[in-house]
Amino acid sequence: MNQHFPATAKIPVGTPERPEDVVRLTGLKRRFGATPALDGVSLAVQKGEILGIIGRSGAGKSTLIRCLNGLERPDSGQVFIEGREISRLGERELQPLRRRIGMIFQHFNLLSAKTVEDNVALPLKIEGHPRAERLARAAELLELVGLSEKAKAYPASLSGGQKQRVGIARALAARPALLLSDEATSALDPETTRSILALLKDINRQLGLTILLVTHEMEVIRSIADRVAVIDAGRIVEEGPVWSVFADPKSAITQSLLGGIRPQLPAEIARRLTQGAGTEAILKIDVAGEAARGPLLSDLAAAVPGSFRLVHGGIDYVQRQPVGTLFLAVPAADAIHLEQVIAFLRAREARVEVLGHVASFA
């Protein structure tokens, strides 16, 4: 097997529970009429990790979240939170377990008639803590999210990013075992999104907080997740460390979700691409690990006589691992030269695909 494109790991149904699992789902199914919203979902979130679940609209993400916090009951399968099976519990038994999960939402869900500090302290009020204790904890959390000076402000006077910071502080008030983020940055501009994601990563590191994050944006996954699970039509179609899924997306849906943030063949060249004869072959080269770290192209030029041109591409860093895609144009008239180029790149653990030929686009 190509060592730089490791097979992505799957957690089989019935895997013995590990004590470090904060969440474990086994064979979760939920159907609405003819629609299987969840069709046998099994996955685990380990203590201290950030798991990202990504899928398109209608893939089953909301249903999964509702099963996790006990708002929805699965038709079959199990939901374990900190080792306790919750899917068959009644409302009264669910209440204390729900408090082990802090949630943040796309539209923040703050109470407009309450001050920032009272919003943050709300989960503690529900738990019956005295006011002085609640406010002390709120002050601590507002400092953590960088909003101490807004303690007495009302939500209406805050920006979207500030509102989400309050949402994060509130979600942490009762010291949850898990932070569940439901499209928490989808309503924010790119810069604010980056700052909120940086804050979540910071809190994950500082407090060792376990985070399960649901999104439809690969950029969010790339920024902060340790592991990613791709959901489509109620099934986990791919799962693994983020960099390995980025380096070697197996399913068409993952490839398509990655499309927006990975180098693509420029439209001008794609338009002229033919599967027939042409003067230049267009190669797509995926590299990761050592091949992406080293001087791949200058080594190619030194080892294989003859020309080639870089037409597009780049190396990105995902979880500090280089992951790249390059597009080369290689003269097609000399078949041996083309074969040598491909053989050299494959020997360097690159994945090479001949996309087609172009007559001439220079």
Ligand SMILES: Nc1ncnc2c1ncn2[C@@H]1O[C@H](COP(=O)(O)OP(=O)(O)OP(=O)(O)O)[C@@H](O)[C@H]1O
């Ligand atoms: N209460 C319901 N009644 C009928 N169908 C439902 C219900 N809830 C979900 N579905 C269907 O189940 C499928 C999964 O829906 P779900 O809301 O979980 O997806 P999603 O990934 O969260 O989508 P989105 O990102 O658009 O919110 C969809 O086909 C949806 O129409």
